[in-house]
Amino acid sequence: MVYGWMGSLLEVDLSSGEKKKRAVATDFYETYLGGKGMNARIYYDRIHPEVEPLSPDNLLIISTGVLTGTMVPSANRAIFSFKSPQNRLHMHSAMGGFWPVELKQTGHDSLIIKGQAAKPVYLWIHDDIIELRDAAHLWGKGTYETTQMIRKELNNDKLQVACIGPAGENLCYAASIESSVGASASRGGAGAVMGAKFLKAIAVYGTRDIRLARPHALFEKCEQILAGSGPFQRDMENFSYTMAVLNTLGTGMFGNLNETYPDLSPESLFKQDLDGIVLGFHEWLKKAEGSAACSNCGVKCRTALPLPGGGYAYLKCHLWNAFMVGAKIVDYSFVLECCRLSQDNGLDINAVSRCIAFAIDLYQQGIITKQDTGGMDLRWNDKEVVYSLIHDISLRRGFGRMLAEGVHAAASYICRGAENHAHHIKKLEYVPSAALLYLPYLGLTQAISDKVDISRNVSGPSIAWAGLTTEQRQALVDSPAWIYPKDYERYFLQNFSLDGSDHESGCRFAAYDDETYSIVDSIGLCAYWTVFLMNAPINSRALMAELVSHTTGLDISEDDLTLVGRRALNLVRAINVRSGLQRKDDSLSKIIHKTPPSPFLKPLDPVVFDKWLDRYYELKGWNQEGIPTSQTLQALGLEEVFPALKKMEGAHAHHTNHKN
Amino acid sequence: MRIIRTIKIDTDKCTGCRACELACAGFHAEPKYSTINPKRSRIRVQRDEQNKLFVPVKAGPYTEAECSGRNILVIKGKEYGECSFCRSACPARDLFKEPDSGLPLKCDMCGEPAPEEPLCVKWCLPGALTFHKRVEENGPVLPAEAEYADEVEEL
Numbered sequence: 001m002v003y004g005w006m007g008s009l010l011e012v013d014l015s016s017g018e019k020k021k022r023a024v025a026t027d028f029y030e031t032y033l034g035g036k037g038m039n040a041r042i043y044y045d046r047i048h049p050e051v052e053p054l055s056p057d058n059l060l061i062i063s064t065g066v067l068t069g070t071m072v073p074s075a076n077r078a079i080f081s082f083k084s085p086q087n088r089l090h091m092h093s094a095m096g097g098f099w100p101v102e103l104k105q106t107g108h109d110s111l112i113i114k115g116q117a118a119k120p121v122y123l124w125i126h127d128d129i130i131e132l133r134d135a136a137h138l139w140g141k142g143t144y145e146t147t148q149m150i151r152k153e154l155n156n157d158k159l160q161v162a163c164i165g166p167a168g169e170n171l172c173y174a175a176s177i178e179s180s181v182g183a184s185a186s187r188g189g190a191g192a193v194m195g196a197k198f199l200k201a202i203a204v205y206g207t208r209d210i211r212l213a214r215p216h217a218l219f220e221k222c223e224q225i226l227a228g229s230g231p232f233q234r235d236m237e238n239f240s241y242t243m244a245v246l247n248t249l250g251t252g253m254f255g256n257l258n259e260t261y262p263d264l265s266p267e268s269l270f271k272q273d274l275d276g277i278v279l280g281f282h283e284w285l286k287k288a289e290g291s292a293a294c295s296n297c298g299v300k301c302r303t304a305l306p307l308p309g310g311g312y313a314y315l316k317c318h319l320w321n322a323f324m325v326g327a328k329i330v331d332y333s334f335v336l337e338c339c340r341l342s343q344d345n346g347l348d349i350n351a352v353s354r355c356i357a358f359a360i361d362l363y364q365q366g367i368i369t370k371q372d373t374g375g376m377d378l379r380w381n382d383k384e385v386v387y388s389l390i391h392d393i394s395l396r397r398g399f400g401r402m403l404a405e406g407v408h409a410a411a412s413y414i415c416r417g418a419e420n421h422a423h424h425i426k427k428l429e430y431v432p433s434a435a436l437l438y439l440p441y442l443g444l445t446q447a448i449s450d451k452v453d454i455s456r457n458v459s460g461p462s463i464a465w466a467g468l469t470t471e472q473r474q475a476l477v478d479s480p481a482w483i484y485p486k487d488y489e490r491y492f493l494q495n496f497s498l499d500g501s502d503h504e505s506g507c508r509f510a511a512y513d514d515e516t517y518s519i520v521d522s523i524g525l526c527a528y529w530t531v532f533l534m535n536a537p538i539n540s541r542a543l544m545a546e547l548v549s550h551t552t553g554l555d556i557s558e559d560d561l562t563l564v565g566r567r568a569l570n571l572v573r574a575i576n577v578r579s580g581l582q583r584k585d586d587s588l589s590k591i592i593h594k595t596p597p598s599p600f601l602k603p604l605d606p607v608v609f610d611k612w613l614d615r616y617y618e619l620k621g622w623n624q625e626g627i628p629t630s631q632t633l634q635a636l637g638l639e640e641v642f643p644a645l646k647k648m649e650g651a652h653a654h655h656t657n658h659k660n
Numbered sequence: 661m662r663i664i665r666t667i668k669i670d671t672d673k674c675t676g677c678r679a680c681e682l683a684c685a686g687f688h689a690e691p692k693y694s695t696i697n698p699k700r701s702r703i704r705v706q707r708d709e710q711n712k713l714f715v716p717v718k719a720g721p722y723t724e725a726e727c728s729g730r731n732i733l734v735i736k737g738k739e740y741g742e743c744s745f746c747r748s749a750c751p752a753r754d755l756f757k758e759p760d761s762g763l764p765l766k767c768d769m770c771g772e773p774a775p776e777e778p779l780c781v782k783w784c785l786p787g788a789l790t791f792h793k794r795v796e797e798n799g800p801v802l803p804a805e806a807e808y809a810d811e812v813e814e815l
Contacts (some may be wrong), residue, residue, distance in 0.1 A: 297677050
């Protein structure tokens, strides 16, 4: 009997309608633990490099983690892995909320969707009842309405729905898979992969038990975590506020909002706008009516704000500023409306806001004209422009067709120098704040990230923070918040600089953190609970290892857990190298190396950046082309992966002069 | 005089995280804590995110027959049937029933010996659930000084 996991995997072939439930071998579980790692293995074995992302051969692999659905606070994640249509690389997108826990309770740890339905369908999983149901009446509907209609149709208001909106149906690359309001798998075009399969939604309702091996020890540990979450709770009490201020306005370092979008012309936001934003922000916080949580998490990270037309919008992190800065409109009701529209259409707010900012910028620079936009006058500070672009993009209508595949694709259709305004990392629009990318540490962590998502390097700002005194650093090292190994203390205690000379320290933390996030994404926890400096109680690998051991009954040490994270990370790297990823792709937009948007920042010296990348690769056990070495793979039990990578090494041999 | 133990539910504070469901399900598992399954929980959260309505409902007495409650409540523009907030395990729905056997479930305030506070209260980080003891002077004559879990007339 396995504990923690449910023991089986469900595979649904939409082409044939076949549904297969398979038992999963215990050693497979032990090697990967779930989530990102398990998905990466299935991806490596079954999605070959030549597979077209929007073809029936691409798989949508969804795995919960070993801790998902247990008592462990914030254990509510499922990872959606697939080949991204946007950059043809591996993408894993994490969904919180309630859908993942409900999926696990149907008795399935993982769900693999393959093939393509002949007509729109939705998948209904209720324990062992697995049905593909007609979705003709749902096609074209928004995500809110789809959820309600499915609940009504199946006469169960407690079932959970993960669905796509019009954006996913129209294969828009910014399309997300949306679940309960605000929970989604957004990055990399997950919604488009589902849309290409004619799969409108996955509805789940499960009544199975999740078994725990050492329940008393686990409960005791969880109660300790909750008791220790006092400081964390306090920090998070005004979480959205803190994050928004930090990200939008920040301290002296982020004195100018345009840094968030360095491609925008710098003169358009004035001081009074900034004041307006601060003022407006305080006004809007007064309107906030509490928050809505994901499963089993007391953190109030999603602030609920009433919409003018009824209902609520939920905002967290960068969503506060994405559209406001993107369209230069200082108005919070506008932000809410944009978020509602994006969520209802099933769009990744970060990606779509950047596509829109990019389009307006091009128009203002005269690179595109009314001829391109179909007569639309793209002005800054015009709400209607933004609303209609959101609709046009999600419907691939008119000018929206051009933007529907992201800024990189749009720039290559438009040409005329548009590519200098299209900022992306591996063809994915990066998540604000771009200002952070000018700092070598954060530039590096974003450039090498296999998710291009700031939530996977959130420890970063604190590490790169030059403002802390040595005494303050010492106090942190002595506090329970310190999560790094003993020998990292001295790297942290050195004063950091912003010029990149701290590269030894920075690279070490970058190499440690991305492994931690791989562990988190494999065991099913939320990344926020594991962030250094948030005083988060579940922030050390040692504690995570204890939680996994108590849940499964296996004795998993901190080192075992490290191997799991490293294995997932290297497997994803191997998949991407096999698909043609090269060192030159681990890079940032040219603007980061050229034009700083603020006197506080300096351009990131490409020589410095290369030095960081060299060291990072070295610490990862990768060669200077960013390819995992055979020794590295061998230590992880992945030696069979190496021949495919060796072949790629030869293929790129003539690109060795990467420094230009 | 009798002392009644009860849980006060502040819906304004509830964030709908359903930690109470998981804690309850674990506590009442056999053996204790060995499994987690919110479908076995004796407290369930009625959630409507679009209207930000989160109402924890704790299982009450079992009824053999459907009641005549057909009232419709309109809250923030959305219509709810009376059943949405009803505490009974009843033939009309499968809420508050063991998913395997269909037997009704009822909140026992975490049984005897009475814990300091019920587990759902302990696990409620936002503080929406609070534990209260209330002294009632009137009512049926019952052994003095005894503490009763919630529904006195059941005893």
